Amino acid sequence: MAIIGRLWEKGVVEIAKKAKKMGEDDPRRIIHSLKVGLALTLVSMFYYFRPLYDGFGVDAMWAILTVVVVFEFSVGATLGKCLNRMAATLVAGALSVGAHRMATLSGGIGEPILLASSVFLVAGIVTFMRFYPALKARYDYGLMIFILTFCLVTVSSYRDNEVLKIAHERLSTVAIGCGTAMAVCVCICPVWMGSELHNSVANNLEKVGNSLQGFGGEYFGSVETPDEIKSKIQEPCTKICSESGKALKEVAVAMRKWTRSTSAICPHVTFSRKASEDLKSMLKTALWENGYYVLDITPAASVASHLIGVVSCVEKLAEAANELASLAHFNSMEASTVSPEQQQQPAHLLHQGTVVPGLRR
Known part of the structure; x- marks a missing residue:
């Protein structure tokens, strides 16, 4: 028994x-x-x-x-x-x-x-x-x-x-x-895959935005890089992560609500682009001073280079989303639709959620 x-x-x-x-x-x-x-x-x-x-x-x-x-x-x-x-x-x-x-x-x-x-x-x-x-x-x-x-x-x-x-x-x-x-x-309770794909894209954008916002603090809290180098690039890198994450979340909210921004350029994209330019200038000059070895600056420089590329991708994505909203005649709204509570997510959100491709059935 x-x-x-x-x-x-x-x-x-x-x-x-x-x-x-x-x-x-x-x-x-x-x-x-x-x-x-x-x-x-x-x-x-x-x-x-x-x-x-x-x-x-x-x-x-x-x-x-x-x-x-x-x-x-x-x-x-x-x-x-x-x-x-x-x-x-x-x-x-x-x-x-x-x-x-x-x-x-x-x-x-x-x-x-x-x-x-x-x-x-x-x-x-x-x-x-x-x-x-x-x-x-x-x-x-x-x-x-x-x-x-x-x-x-x-x-x-x-x-x-x-x-x-x-x-x-x-x-x-x-x-x-x-x-x-x-x-x-x-x-009887029809399921339309067009709506499924739309919501899936919005959810994935929000998850990527949360990950970017948590990445800056998470990475610089554990990377083994000389303090002088870390102090120079941490602020622009964190700024890029924060503003890019906010831009993606703003796009996600707009897509979920079937709305479009009245401004041609998202303010968060502008801020992240400015931080990207500052980081580029810093990578060209400041990191090579004081005789640091290449291995000392490679991890931080590699991440900084990738973040510069992320800014370009986020900008293109925001433009594509705005173009889609215009072609689909979404309702107009004012910029900055993401609330402060949504924008300021804790760093542990970096590990939450899985991005699922839009898609299968």
């Missing part, structure tokens, strides 16, 4: 804790699961009600399979799969009907040979097409469904002469499944 108890605790209880954490991290996952269940329940009505079942018979199972394979987390991904599946089913169904008609003209002996040859050629050609990067990136699922539909309709037409009926029922059930999936996905 003790062994069973330990297995229960390590197995079921641990899985339940992980499932609870996943739901708490993103409640939309729970909603998505319920939406899939609802869509499957709706298409299952073709089996439960006799009038609907009489219209499609066992082919109604294709509607259920369609919902399972096309229902995705976001509306865009679901729509893409639905369009791929519908187009592939339509084209493959029409092509299989044509192949059947040609095979029947060859007589009883030649029909299976032509059908098998058509399956071989079409499956081989379409499978080879799936290796093209452009097709694989956007139409891989559709090409796979094309092969499946063509083979099923073509092979089944040898024993069942009603090939048009088979193709029509296949297309109808796929259309019903796609329509049900899209209706549930769009009408």
Whole structure:
């Protein structure tokens, strides 16, 4: 019993804790699961009600399979799969009907040979097409469904002469499944990946801003550099980190609120650029005095050089964000939207958060 108890605790209880954490991290996952269940329940009505079942018979199972394979987390991904599946089913169904008609003209002996040859050629050609990067990136699922539909309709037409009926029922059930999936996905708590990407970019910018603001104090508190050199470059480096971080956070806040600054240049970018120019002048002259070895100044000079590059990147990023806001007609706002509480983050924020690329689904 003790062994069973330990297995229960390590197995079921641990899985339940992980499932609870996943739901708490993103409640939309729970909603998505319920939406899939609802869509499957709706298409299952073709089996439960006799009038609907009489219209499609066992082919109604294709509607259920369609919902399972096309229902995705976001509306865009679901729509893409639905369009791929519908187009592939339509084209493959029409092509299989044509192949059947040609095979029947060859007589009883030649029909299976032509059908098998058509399956071989079409499956081989379409499978080879799936290796093209452009097709694989956007139409891989559709090409796979094309092969499946063509083979099923073509092979089944040898024993069942009603090939048009088979193709029509296949297309109808796929259309019903796609329509049900899209209706549930769009009408019930839809997830738009455009908004997801927008918020992800804003969150990542804010995290990078927090890291930059904490970097100056964190680095100069632990670097092994002569005190004289450290005292000369610490102030401009810390200024660059602070102002660049504030600039990034201001851009993040503006993006999150769908607003744009009325000023052409962010004040924090101007301050960081001024500190960058001061640091450049200092690197050209001051650090080589008093006969320091190259190894003494290399760590600090390397960081200072990277920070100068960071200023240039932040400036370009702020310009790009402002251009995007202008093209998208964001609402105008005054500059310096980041509150003092948001700007003054403690140094330990340097290690908080993970920058996630915008993105997958």
